[in-house]
Amino acid sequence: MQKAIQVKNLCYKYQKDEEELTAIYDMSFDVYEGEFLAIIGHNGSGKSTLAKLLNGIIKPSSGDVLVYEMNTKDEDKIWDIRQKAGIVFQNPDNQIVATIVEEDVAFGPENLGVEQKEIRKRVDEALETVKMSQYKDRKPHQLSGGQKQRIAIAGILAMQPKCIIFDEATAMLDPSGRDEVLSCIRHLNKENKTTILYITHYMEEIVDADRIIVLNKGEIAMQGTPKEIFSQVEPLQQLQLDVPNITKLAYMLKKEGINIPDGVLTVDEMVGCICR
Amino acid sequence: MFKDITIGQYYPANSPIHDLDPRTKIVYTFVYIIVLFFANNIAGYAIALLFLALLIYLSNIPLKFVFKSVKAIIIIILITVILNVFVTPGYILFKIGPLKVTDAGLINAAFMAVRLIMLIIGTSIMTLTTSPISLTDGMEYCMRRIPGMRAYAHELAMMMTIALRFIPTLMEEADKIMKAQKARGADFETGGIFKKAKSVVPILVPLFIGSFKRADELAMAMEARCYRGGEGRTRLNELTYQKGDTVAYIVTAVMTAMIIASRFLLLLNIPMK
Ligand SMILES: Nc1ncnc2c1ncn2[C@@H]1O[C@H](COP(=O)(O)OP(=O)(O)OP(=O)(O)O)[C@@H](O)[C@H]1O
Ligand SMILES: [Mg+2]
Numbered sequence: 387m388q389k390a391i392q393v394k395n396l397c398y399k400y401q402k403d404e405e406e407l408t409a410i411y412d413m414s415f416d417v418y419e420g421e422f423l424a425i426i427g428h429n430g431s432g433k434s435t436l437a438k439l440l441n442g443i444i445k446p447s448s449g450d451v452l453v454y455e456m457n458t459k460d461e462d463k464i465w466d467i468r469q470k471a472g473i474v475f476q477n478p479d480n481q482i483v484a485t486i487v488e489e490d491v492a493f494g495p496e497n498l499g500v501e502q503k504e505i506r507k508r509v510d511e512a513l514e515t516v517k518m519s520q521y522k523d524r525k526p527h528q529l530s531g532g533q534k535q536r537i538a539i540a541g542i543l544a545m546q547p548k549c550i551i552f553d554e555a556t557a558m559l560d561p562s563g564r565d566e567v568l569s570c571i572r573h574l575n576k577e578n579k580t581t582i583l584y585i586t587h588y589m590e591e592i593v594d595a596d597r598i599i600v601l602n603k604g605e606i607a608m609q610g611t612p613k614e615i616f617s618q619v620e621p622l623q624q625l626q627l628d629v630p631n632i633t634k635l636a637y638m639l640k641k642e643g644i645n646i647p648d649g650v651l652t653v654d655e656m657v658g659c660i661c662r
Numbered sequence: 663m664f665k666d667i668t669i670g671q672y673y674p675a676n677s678p679i680h681d682l683d684p685r686t687k688i689v690y691t692f693v694y695i696i697v698l699f700f701a702n703n704i705a706g707y708a709i710a711l712l713f714l715a716l717l718i719y720l721s722n723i724p725l726k727f728v729f730k731s732v733k734a735i736i737i738i739i740l741i742t743v744i745l746n747v748f749v750t751p752g753y754i755l756f757k758i759g760p761l762k763v764t765d766a767g768l769i770n771a772a773f774m775a776v777r778l779i780m781l782i783i784g785t786s787i788m789t790l791t792t793s794p795i796s797l798t799d800g801m802e803y804c805m806r807r808i809p810g811m812r813a814y815a816h817e818l819a820m821m822m823t824i825a826l827r828f829i830p831t832l833m834e835e836a837d838k839i840m841k842a843q844k845a846r847g848a849d850f851e852t853g854g855i856f857k858k859a860k861s862v863v864p865i866l867v868p869l870f871i872g873s874f875k876r877a878d879e880l881a882m883a884m885e886a887r888c889y890r891g892g893e894g895r896t897r898l899n900e901l902t903y904q905k906g907d908t909v910a911y912i913v914t915a916v917m918t919a920m921i922i923a924s925r926f927l928l929l930l931n932i933p934m935k
Contacts, residue, residue, distance in 0.1 A: 443882055465888050473886045480876050481883035485795050485827045492898035497888040505898045527830040541887060 390549045390581045391417040391440060391471065395449035398435055398604075409435040411604040412449070417549070422575045422582045424592035424612075427601030428626040433585045436601070437553040440583070441471040454548065469498060472542035476554040478534035479526075487529075487537055488513065488522040494545040505544075512540040515578075516570050532563025536570055543574075549581035550574070557587065564588070589616070589630045593651040600625065617649030632656055671731070673790045677722035678906055680791045684800025686907045690914050691788045697921045698777055698784075706924035707776060713917045714780055714787075721791050731786035732779055739778050746771035798822040803901055816892025828876070835872060839865050 398410040409432045417423055427433050438444045439451055442458035453471050456463040472494075475481050484490035488509050495505045513519045516536040526534060535555055542550055552571065556564040568591055574580040584592065592598060598615045600608040602625050608615055615622070616629045619637045629637070636650035636659070646659050674680075679687075694710075701707050718728055732739075752766030789797070802819035805811045840850065843864055850861050 438882070441886060443885060465890070468886055468888050473883075475879065475883055475886075477879060479831055480879035483824065483827065483880070483884060483887075485823060489898060493884075493889070494887040496896050496898060497890065499894045499896050502896055502898065502900060505896065509898060525830070526827065527834070538883075545887065 387421075388419040389416045389452075390419045390454065391583075392452040393417075393440075393449075394452070396436075396439065396446050396451060397448045398432075398439060398444065399447045400435075409604050410439065413604070413606060414449075415599060415606065415609070417581060417583060419548070419581055420575075420579045421596040422572075422584065422594075424595040424598045425583065425585045425601060426587070426589070426592070426598060426627060427607075431601040432604040433601055434553055435604075437473060437551050437583075437585060440551055441473055442467050443473075465498070469494075469545050470547055471549045471551060472545055472547040473551045473553060474535070474538050474542055474555045476557050478531055478538055478558065481538050482526045482534060482541075485525060486522075487518070487524050487526060490526065490537060491522075491540045491544050494541055498545060508544045508546065509540075512543040515543055515574070516540045530563060531559045532566040535559060535563070535567050539567070539570060539574075547580070549583065551583040551585070553585045554587065556591065564591075589628055589633075593630055600627065612651055613649040616651060671727075671786065671789050672793045673723050673727055674793075675722045675791075677720060677791065679717065679721040679787070681904070681906055682791075682910055683901055683903050683907045684792050684796045685803050685901060686903070686910045687788045687792055688797075688800050688804050690910060691785050693914050693918060694784045695781060697918050698781055700925060701777075701921050702925055703927065705927050706921050707773070707780075709917065709920045709924055710780055711776075713913070714784055717787055718783070721787055723787070723790050727790060728783055728786065731782050735778070735782055739775050742778060743771045743775050746774050794826050795823070798826070799899075799901055816895070820892075824880070828873075831876075832869060832873065836865055836869055839868050 393413055393415050396410055396413045397408070400407040400409055413436070425433055425436070435444070439446060439458070441453065442451070442464050445459055451458045453467045456467050456470075458464065458467055482490050483493050491509045491512055492505050495508055500508070509522075510519070513522055516539050518533060518536050518540060521529065521533065521537075526537065529537065538555075539550075550571075555571075556567050559567060571582060571584065572594075575582045584595065586592060593612050593616070595612055598608075598610065598612055599606055600615065600622070607625055608618070608621070616633045619629050619634070622629055628634070630651060632653055632655075633650055636646050636656060637648075640646045640648075650656050650659060694713075698710055701710055718725070747763055747767045747770075748761045750764055750767035750770045752764035754762050754764055755768070756763055792800070798819050801822075802815050805815035805818065840848075844850070848861060848864065850858070853861070
């Protein structure tokens with residue numbers, strides 16, 4: 387499989403006054419093309435720092451980040467890198483630039499100098515993909531949180547990236563907004579084959595991810611499939627992380643002596659195990 | 663309470679003036695202001711007034727809104743009138759104490775007042791018929807044409823756009839903070855002006871700090887979307903002139919010619935004053 391992003395011995399230090407704070411410590415991993423990679427970790431474990439490093443908003447203190455073979459340290463390639471790997475941030479309000487929805491979606495391609503007709507096409511397609519076409523003439527502040535976040539996604543899609551990084555993109559949304567955004571992201575991954583790097587605190591959202599990386603204090607603590615990760619309830623709890631509710635239920639039932647396998651991820655699976 | 667505030671004084675309506683390109687309106691307003699100062703007799707003012715009346719009629723804006731802007735500068739008009747009445751030398755009509763009222767003073771004051779009123783109405787027709795967003799667009803395009811201003815045109819327009827984008831967001835936030843303070847017993851309604859001003863401080867401080875965080879995050883999001891200034895940037899909606907704009911430019915030219923010509927009516931021995 388082709389590698390979309392390669393992270394090699396990555397270190398990042400924040401300079402705070404005289405003190406140095408190491409946020410990322412000697413990290414290496416690859417992101418494969420077309421996969422849904424989830425990243426979890428408790429507060430301050432370096433997830434946002436990593437996201438910003440991946441598309442060159444901040445530069446590694448040492449080590450390298452390669453996006454489609456382009457190094458983020460290479461200033462000539464930085465715009466290509468950002469076009470290939472877009473980021474959607476947490477607060478939808480603070481990433482919408484224009485006063486009209488469709489003009490905001492056009493912001494990225496406008497910056498890339500895309501021709502007017504092509505921008506029109508991309509904007510319409512992007513809004514169609516996130517199912518927001520009928521809102522294209524609205525003002526952003528008249529939209530709900532979930533709708534705003536879908537506009538932010540459309541804004542990234544219009545740049546036609548190969549890979550999209552979501553930094554807690556659902557954290558500020560209510561449950562229905564979260565569902566809207568998440569199903570939109572899954573659709574991108576399945577239908578458009580967009581590589582997704584999904585940072586979150588909600589374990590339920592990532593039970594069907596292809597792979598999960600668990601961060602702790604700037605290092606990779608665990609990685610594997612959701613089943614592998616979530617079957618390790620106790621190690622996760624030591625990292626101050628939860629498991630999906632249904633997994634937790636299965637874990638507690640098992641402790642009570644009921645015969646249930648580790649790493650049950652969905653209700654259906656649970657039903658299957660119990661009604662055997 | 664803040665949710666539906668309107669910014670500026672844009673009055674949405676359907677009219678040929680609303681449909682004009684913002685550049686056309688900016689150029690027209692600019693020319694109108696200059697040309698008004700060319701008018702020096704009744705004929706000139708009459709022509710300017712005629713064009714203004716036509717503009718108001720076509721714009722479909724209720725007169726109430728048109729005259730609102732005059733109310734705002736009524737004091738300035740009064741001061742101008744009083745100064746002109748008393749300080750212009752000429753044939754003394756009567757005296758109030760040490761102050762002399764002259765015939766030339768009265769005429770001057772009248773012209774001055776009319777000119778100011780027409781000026782303010784002329785410009786407010788532009789802001790009434792153009793949304794702040796398209797006004798910003800128009801400004802950017804016009805500024806690009808001015809030598810030396812090209813580099814700033816995009817930055818200024820981007821600043822305006824972001825300001826317009828965030829005013830409703832900040833208003834909402836102010837509302838939230840205010841409610842939170844009220845819930846803890848803050849009092850914004852009673853007391854004199856000083857007490858009221860003081861009670862605003864606890865709203866402004868968090869709002870201020872919050873907007874720095876917003877600015878930081880927005881800058882990052884813009885960079886992530888490949889923003890690098892106006893150089894090499896294309897637009898989704900380029901401004902394009904329509905047929906109406908051609909007509910408007912011709913009308914502007916006709917008005918200019920007529921008003922300038924009106925200055926020479928005196929030379930043709932047609933008494934106008
Ligand atoms: N601008 C900064 N200056 C100094 N230190 C910072 C800065 N941003 C983050 N840090 C520190 O770097 C570490 C990693 O922060 P980061 O924001 O990457 O964590 P995170 O995993 O995204 O946390 P959260 O789940 O709260 O979003 C933290 O210890 C944090 O205090
Ligand atoms: Mg974070």
